[in-house]
Amino acid sequence: MNIGIIGVGLIGGSLALSAREHIPDVILYGSNRSEANLQKSLDLGLIDHKLEENLIQQMDVILIAIPVDAALDRLIDLLDEVNDNALIIDFGSTKSAICQHIALHSKRGQFLATHPIAGTEYAGPEAALPNLFGDKIQILCETERTRPDLLEWAQDWFRKMGMNLREMDPIEHDQHIAYVSHLSHISSYMLGKTVMEKEKDHATVFDMAGSGFASTVRLAKSAPHMWIPIFKQNQQNIIETLTEYINNLNQFKNLLEAGKFEELHEQIAEINGIRQILDGITKTKN
Amino acid sequence: MNIGIIGVGLIGGSLALSAREHIPDVILYGSNRSEANLQKSLDLGLIDHKLEENLIQQMDVILIAIPVDAALDRLIDLLDEVNDNALIIDFGSTKSAICQHIALHSKRGQFLATHPIAGTEYAGPEAALPNLFGDKIQILCETERTRPDLLEWAQDWFRKMGMNLREMDPIEHDQHIAYVSHLSHISSYMLGKTVMEKEKDHATVFDMAGSGFASTVRLAKSAPHMWIPIFKQNQQNIIETLTEYINNLNQFKNLLEAGKFEELHEQIAEINGIRQILDGITKTKN
Numbered sequence: 277m278n279i280g281i282i283g284v285g286l287i288g289g290s291l292a293l294s295a296r297e298h299i300p301d302v303i304l305y306g307s308n309r310s311e312a313n314l315q316k317s318l319d320l321g322l323i324d325h326k327l328e329e330n331l332i333q334q335m336d337v338i339l340i341a342i343p344v345d346a347a348l349d350r351l352i353d354l355l356d357e358v359n360d361n362a363l364i365i366d367f368g369s370t371k372s373a374i375c376q377h378i379a380l381h382s383k384r385g386q387f388l389a390t391h392p393i394a395g396t397e398y399a400g401p402e403a404a405l406p407n408l409f410g411d412k413i414q415i416l417c418e419t420e421r422t423r424p425d426l427l428e429w430a431q432d433w434f435r436k437m438g439m440n441l442r443e444m445d446p447i448e449h450d451q452h453i454a455y456v457s458h459l460s461h462i463s464s465y466m467l468g469k470t471v472m473e474k475e476k477d478h479a480t481v482f483d484m485a486g487s488g489f490a491s492t493v494r495l496a497k498s499a500p501h502m503w504i505p506i507f508k509q510n511q512q513n514i515i516e517t518l519t520e521y522i523n524n525l526n527q528f529k530n531l532l533e534a535g536k537f538e539e540l541h542e543q544i545a546e547i548n549g550i551r552q553i554l555d556g557i558t559k560t561k562n
Numbered sequence: 563m564n565i566g567i568i569g570v571g572l573i574g575g576s577l578a579l580s581a582r583e584h585i586p587d588v589i590l591y592g593s594n595r596s597e598a599n600l601q602k603s604l605d606l607g608l609i610d611h612k613l614e615e616n617l618i619q620q621m622d623v624i625l626i627a628i629p630v631d632a633a634l635d636r637l638i639d640l641l642d643e644v645n646d647n648a649l650i651i652d653f654g655s656t657k658s659a660i661c662q663h664i665a666l667h668s669k670r671g672q673f674l675a676t677h678p679i680a681g682t683e684y685a686g687p688e689a690a691l692p693n694l695f696g697d698k699i700q701i702l703c704e705t706e707r708t709r710p711d712l713l714e715w716a717q718d719w720f721r722k723m724g725m726n727l728r729e730m731d732p733i734e735h736d737q738h739i740a741y742v743s744h745l746s747h748i749s750s751y752m753l754g755k756t757v758m759e760k761e762k763d764h765a766t767v768f769d770m771a772g773s774g775f776a777s778t779v780r781l782a783k784s785a786p787h788m789w790i791p792i793f794k795q796n797q798q799n800i801i802e803t804l805t806e807y808i809n810n811l812n813q814f815k816n817l818l819e820a821g822k823f824e825e826l827h828e829q830i831a832e833i834n835g836i837r838q839i840l841d842g843i844t845k846t847k848n
Contacts, residue, residue: 393772456771460778466810468836485742486679492746497837500830518815524752529804544786550754551783
């Protein structure tokens with residue numbers, strides 16, 4: 277079986293490792309925007325061969341793991357080109373735009389839109405991890421529009437990886453993911469920015485910042501070439517979450533300025549309820 | 563040597579473990595607001611005896627590890643009561659108020675104000691960790707006002723624990739710590755609040771939230787009885803950091819609404835520079 281991976285980075289490289297582990301006799305082909313990173317993914321053994329354009333027709337499955345704007349750009353051409361039994365799966369963080377983009381394509385049945393809730397703040401083939409997807413949620417969108425035999429193959433592979441499958445409407449996906457992923461990134465970026473602006477002398481930040489700060493700004497390391505396209509595609513939902521977040525911060529600041537510490541206490545006691553939710557996440561997905 | 567610990571929780575309990583490891587023939591006495599937790603700290607072997615009021619005079623060292631408002635309330639009485647060679651060390655997250663509170667006390671030389679940059683989001687004696695302070699920064703304020711022999715004893719113990727000592731003015735401490743600790747907690751609390759408000763159905767949050775979300779809202783588990791007094795004592799500095807953070811978020815939102823993605827890209831690329839700072843923190847402080 278031939279699998280082509282468009283974008284052998286953190287996600288694509290981890291998919292390569294999972295394919296190697298769970299799919300018998302797989303031969304892995306890869307492409308990458310950066311020739312240097314493509315060479316690295318060959319050197320690391322993530323892929324067996326470069327995925328040249330003239331090999332697309334020989335692929336049984338194509339995995340798309342590139343920034344969400346680039347995925348939109350490539351998808352139509354890829355669908356046009358693949359053979360009639362090939363499956364194309366995308367793994368991006370936004371789902372509405374891509375599902376809409378492909379809705380009327382004659383080969384729509386050969387496409388599956390997914391979003392694995394897995395990742396780290398690192399990028400590139402060296403960031404690939406052998407069990408990145410184990411015990412993680414895999415969101416599948418519009419499964420009724422994917423050809424049943426192809427869908428079944430994909431679900432089977434994801435289950436072998438240890439993923440927990442959830443079906444979700446792409447519009448609902450984009451609304452919810454704005455809250456639990458996209459907003460976290462922005463809060464983290466802006467926290468990093470605020471501290472960096474203040475503490476021009478980095479040595480002082482370094483001296484006084486502990487693991488709590490490191491945890492809240494960890495996502496601020498995430499690369500803009502991945503995240504700007506996400507912000508672009510999910511612009512409206514993100515603006516909504518950001519508005520609510522800023523309102524909550526302003527409300528907190530007003531209470532603090534007014535010295536209403538009892539109200540702040542009640543508010544925080546309620547927020548502590550997130551402990552149960554988080555313990556669940558850590559336990560099942562870590 | 564007798565050491566009394568006021569507040570045998572995460573910090574006090576971890577100090578007990580460090581004292582047991584590094585101070586020969588130490589006998590540990592403890593007190594706690596909660597009788598149940600005090601009993602737990604005895605059961606866990608963190609302390610040897612309850613610190614009854616009538617034993618205060620027999621203590622060689624007293625460690626204060628209670629919320630910062632309670633610390634202010636207790637400190638004068640404790641200083642009045644201790645014998646003339648005892649040292650009182652406080653470990654709270656704010657330093658200006660306590661240093662000012664004690665400035666004119668006749669036994670000022672028997673007091674040392676510190677802030678260990680160490681902790682977790684958990685509380686109580688079960689949260690105590692044997693090596694919580696290893697490789698962590700210990701900030702010392704106004705060391706010139708502590709009696710040299712007592713200061714030397716404390717520094718020696720902290721160094722044995724593996725702490726890296728830094729001297730800092732208490733006002734400067736409170737300004738800086740607002741950025742790298744207090745603001746992180748508020749951004750985390752408000753992120754938790756925003757998501758909880760939206761997702762009344764917790765199952766959905768749970769399904770879609772990954773390790774990135776868990777990381778940014780980890781501090782939202784922190785207890786209000788610890789944090790409200792900190793917000794109270796460091797009110798002005800926190801309001802300042804919060805204002806800057808909200809400004810940055812509003813600016814980000816405006817750029818997003820205006821579709822200025824190139825500017826956002828540049829901004830994030832610059833923020834990525836925090837990677838070096840964070841790698842430093844992780845390496846030296848974990």
